[in-house]
Amino acid sequence: MSLAENILQVKQNIALAAKEAGRAPEEITLCAATKTQTDETIRAAISAGITLCGENRVQEMTAHLDADAYAGAE
DSSP, rough: OHHHHHHHHHHHHHHHHHHHOOOOOGGGOOOOTTTTTHHHHHHHHHTTTTOEEHHHHHHHHHHHHTTTTTTTTT
């Protein structure tokens, strides 16, 4: 399964769980943990619909920012 297919499946699972809980799927925000991922993988995830990324180390985040890996994300 491709990264884009995985992201779509996660979004579908979130939508189903939200509806089962009586919530609107739009109330849920998917945040991708980009820890240890390459700039190319991050770009691919953003292209596949990820809009929010999270890092746990400033050094990794700044390296990805320098490479413009987060272009298009929040």
